[in-house]
Amino acid sequence: MKEVWTFGSVASLLGALAFFQSVLHSVLPHELRHVVAKFFQRIFNNFSAYCYFDITEIDGVSTNELYGAVQLYLSSSASVSASRLSLSRPVNSSNFTFGLSNNDRLVDSYAGITAIWEHVVTQRSSPSFSWRSLPDEKRSFTLRIRKKDKPLILPRYLDHIMEVAADIRRRNQDRLLYTNSRCGSMDARGYPWESVPFKHPSTFDTLAMDPIRKKDIIADLRKFAAGKSFYQKTGRAWKRGYLLYGPPGTGKSSMIAAMANFLGYDIYDLELTEVQTNSELRKLLMKTTSKSIIVIEDIDCSVSLTTRGSLPNPAANPPPHSMDDIFTSPASAAVSTKSVTLSGLLNFTDGLWSCCGSEKIFVFTTNHVEKLDPALLRSGRMDMHIHMSYCSFPALKILMWNYLGISEDELENGKENDILIRELEAAVEAAEITPADVSEVLIKSRRFEKRKAMEELLNVLKGKAAGRRCGGAAGASLGSKEAEEEEEQEKRALDSPKEENSEDFAQICDKKQGKKTELEGQTLEKEE
Numbered sequence: 001m002k003e004v005w006t007f008g009s010v011a012s013l014l015g016a017l018a019f020f021q022s023v024l025h026s027v028l029p030h031e032l033r034h035v036v037a038k039f040f041q042r043i044f045n046n047f048s049a050y051c052y053f054d055i056t057e058i059d060g061v062s063t064n065e066l067y068g069a070v071q072l073y074l075s076s077s078a079s080v081s082a083s084r085l086s087l088s089r090p091v092n093s094s095n096f097t098f099g100l101s102n103n104d105r106l107v108d109s110y111a112g113i114t115a116i117w118e119h120v121v122t123q124r125s126s127p128s129f130s131w132r133s134l135p136d137e138k139r140s141f142t143l144r145i146r147k148k149d150k151p152l153i154l155p156r157y158l159d160h161i162m163e164v165a166a167d168i169r170r171r172n173q174d175r176l177l178y179t180n181s182r183c184g185s186m187d188a189r190g191y192p193w194e195s196v197p198f199k200h201p202s203t204f205d206t207l208a209m210d211p212i213r214k215k216d217i218i219a220d221l222r223k224f225a226a227g228k229s230f231y232q233k234t235g236r237a238w239k240r241g242y243l244l245y246g247p248p249g250t251g252k253s254s255m256i257a258a259m260a261n262f263l264g265y266d267i268y269d270l271e272l273t274e275v276q277t278n279s280e281l282r283k284l285l286m287k288t289t290s291k292s293i294i295v296i297e298d299i300d301c302s303v304s305l306t307t308r309g310s311l312p313n314p315a316a317n318p319p320p321h322s323m324d325d326i327f328t329s330p331a332s333a334a335v336s337t338k339s340v341t342l343s344g345l346l347n348f349t350d351g352l353w354s355c356c357g358s359e360k361i362f363v364f365t366t367n368h369v370e371k372l373d374p375a376l377l378r379s380g381r382m383d384m385h386i387h388m389s390y391c392s393f394p395a396l397k398i399l400m401w402n403y404l405g406i407s408e409d410e411l412e413n414g415k416e417n418d419i420l421i422r423e424l425e426a427a428v429e430a431a432e433i434t435p436a437d438v439s440e441v442l443i444k445s446r447r448f449e450k451r452k453a454m455e456e457l458l459n460v461l462k463g464k465a466a467g468r469r470c471g472g473a474a475g476a477s478l479g480s481k482e483a484e485e486e487e488e489q490e491k492r493a494l495d496s497p498k499e500e501n502s503e504d505f506a507q508i509c510d511k512k513q514g515k516k517t518e519l520e521g522q523t524l525e526k527e528e
């Protein structure tokens with residue numbers, strides 16, 4: 001009886017409210033109704049324990065970055081807790097992203113404080129005049145938190161959301177490879193870089209090199225990526241430089257790809273010959289993002305970088321006649337304002353501008369380390385010098401696994417009883433063959449069964465070693481003990497980057513240059 005009475009009273013109350021509302025609608029004009037509604041809303045807000053923040057998709061006429069970030073951020077918690085989700089796949093991404101459905105809500109918590117998110121979607125009422133076409137729906141997120149919690153979490157919570165969203169975006173999106181091959185021109189948005197999805201499959205697992213050195217590099221990268229507080233505490237810019245040097249085909253580019261895939265960073269492949277001035281170089285740097293690897297390949301071939309802006313001597317340095325002269329003449333490189341100079345490049349890697357953004361890795365590669373200016377190699381600029389050398393047996397084991405599916409254990413354990421494996425080990429060390437050449441042989445012999453493929457490889461390695469021995473006899477200076485010692489000294493100097501190493505390195509270069517001139521002199525004498 002009580003229930004019927006309650007139901008009856010609620011029904012009559014609702015009826016009275018509807019009647020009252022229709023009377024109000026007919027008596028009060030639209031503007032007055034709006035004022036009354038606003039008044040009641042204000043009273044409600046004053047007495048409510050909550051405050052509300054609307055994050056609209058379009059802020060005026062520009063897209064609101066925070067809306068996109070919240071959408072991504074909520075997608076990470078939405079996938080586990082909500083029952084109805086929206087699904088999307090962004091451009092360049094190979095992953096799906098979950099999202100909060102229209103007019104759904106979700107409870108999140110940050111630092112022990114509860115935040116309630118609602119996704120509000122309404123139809124855009126009247127098509128107002130706009131320079132750009134706006135979507136039919138008006139979308140926004142509303143954040144509801146307790147008024148007393150507002151000062152505790154607000155700026156930090158939003159920063160946290162931006163960070164998480166950037167992380168999700170990076171994980172979902174494939175790496176991007178940027179290039180500046182546009183000759184300094186910009187795109188419609190004033191951006192000097194062009195990008196394509198970066199799909200290089202090289203990883204540290206597939207990279208053939210000395211396993212101990214590889215471990216060192218991985219540890220160094222890991223330390224760098226997790227070193228935010230270290231760099232902050234020590235007042236150092238959060239960046240690191242790697243110099244990769246060695247003969248062609250030893251895996252320098254593959255190493256860069258492996259680094260990018262390991263860290264999840266984008267790559268900026270800087271084509272230095274396309275850059276006309278130092279200021280253009282700086283602009284390019286300013287437009288790179290954090291968490292990226294900036295690569296200059298074959299730095300010795302890019303531009304002449306052997307002088308650091310010394311004063312011009314017109315007699316010794318005649319003015320350049322062609323564009324080629326500008327790039328090839330060291331002095332003109334310093335004099336001309338129309339070229340990148342060594343000091344411009346040093347500023348690029350080390351100056352104040354190099355710190356715009358953070359978490360940046362610079363990688364230079366070269367086949368001729370002796371041609372580089374020691375200033376480029378000093379520690380702090382190029383923190384780690386990595387020698388990519390000819391294929392060793394440990395590297396060969398990795399390639400055998402990559403191409404033939406022969407495991408390291410199989411080779412290591414079989415070595416005692418299997419002469420073929422022992423011969424392979426000796427031959428690969430003697431052959432001085434690059435991993436690229438070994439890869440080619442292995443690709444060709446993949447059609448054979450494993451044993452036959454190994455025999456094929458052994459034949460090639462033996463042939464190469466024999467060829468080297470013959471070649472070595474002709475070029476006596478190459479195989480001499482003195483030359484070996486020199487090479488060893490050079491490696492030592494480069495592998496342990498310290499400030500003094502630049503001097504060691506300079507001495508080595510001078511010595512080498514001296515020896516080269518001496519040899520050239522001898523050859524000339526002989527010819528005469």
Ligand SMILES: Nc1ncnc2c1ncn2[C@@H]1O[C@H](COP(=O)(O)OP(=O)(O)OP(=O)(O)O)[C@@H](O)[C@H]1O
Nearest residue numbers: 206207208247248249250251252253254435436439
């Ligand atoms: N260390 C390596 N591990 C695995 N594969 C390698 C290695 N070195 C070379 N290769 C193979 O050889 C190809 C060429 O190697 P890569 O381009 O990395 O050499 P590079 O040192 O950059 O040569 P260059 O000096 O000519 O630029 C790669 O695609 C890869 O297949």
Ligand SMILES: [Mg+2]
Nearest residue numbers: 252253254297
């Ligand atoms: Mg390369």
